[in-house]
Amino acid sequence: AIWEKLEKMGRKPAVDLTDPDKEFFIEVRDNKAYIFTEKIKGVAGLPLGTQGKMVALVSGGIDSPVSAWMMMRRGVEIIPVYFDNDPYADSSTLNRAIECINVLQSWAPNYPMKTYSVPHGESLGSFIQHCGKKNTCVLCKRTMYRVSYEIMKKENAQGIITGSSLGQVASQTAANMHAEIYGLGIPLYHPLIGLDKNDIIDLARNIGTYRPSTSKATCCSAVPVHPEVNAKYDSLVYEEEMAGIEELVEKAVKNTKIISLS
Incomplete structure (x- = not known):
């Protein structure tokens, strides 16, 4: 049909499979050709x-929405979980997280x-x-992992997604990431690890979460001036007991609530 059309236009068609001037693609599905x-x-x-559901930790920063999107891309339906650090952060961080989740929602109407x-x-x-x-x-x-695990079980999900990238910040050293999971037995996924x-940032711009992720919001005031970068996993278990x-x-799970994205 293309050949005949070109001839009617007074052109002299020819086939060149090595270096054509124009390449046409034909895809046949059922009784139609595209x-x-x-x-x-x-x-x-x-x-x-197609890959079930997972809990996604979404803080509203640059990393966590991208991490959630990458697992969505692999067929995972996500259940966003936001940890409210009040009084160590104000509502601006929640608003930013909701904006990011709304962008993710636009990819999964x-x-x-x-x-x-x-x-x-x-x-x-x-x-x-x-x-x-x-x-x-x-x-x-x-x-956060302990609480998210309870939500994961409640939602019949298969894992927890984080925005961790190895060595990017003080809390994400190899030693710290080992200490974070010691003794917990929780299925974690770190799409951004490498x-x-x-x-x-490039991915965030491409998927639309960069602008809300970089909107003005308060930082967590609980972060120490000199955070641990080489955590001793065995001592953390003792410290957790001291903190109850x-x-x-139990209290965090009990007081967890579902929030509206509108």
Whole structure:
């Protein structure tokens, strides 16, 4: 049909499979043939939902929304969980996280994202009061995993997604990441583990989460001036006991609520 059309236009068609002036593609499906001249690269991946559900820790920073999106790309339906650090952070951080989750939701219009908000300030306060202050961030992350694991079981999900990138910040050294999971037996996924910050920023811009992730918000005031970078996993278990970890987790789970994205 293309050949005949060109002849009617007074052109002299020829076939060149090595270096053509124009390349046509034909895809046959059922009883129809689709003819096109351009291929536009999509995000690729797997259909959403084919790999089950996972809890995604979303703080509203640059990394965690990108991490959640990357698992969505691999077919995972996500359940966003936000940890509210009040009084060590204000509502601006929650607003930023919700904006990021709304962007993620736009990629999955047929999969409403059930979003949890977990009160986390009491746990942070207990760590500051009863534990070595430099361990606050590692103890914080262990508690987030414990609470998220309870949400994971409640939602019949298969894992927990984090925004960790090895060595990017003080709390994400290899030693600290070992200490964060010691003795917990929780299925964790770190899609960004081998990426550097520029890689992650590029992805954030491409998927639309960079602008809300960089909007003005307060930083967590519980972060120590000199955080631990080489945590001793065995000592953290003792410090958790001093802080009353079981009661903290139980109370956090009990007071967790579902928030609206609108």
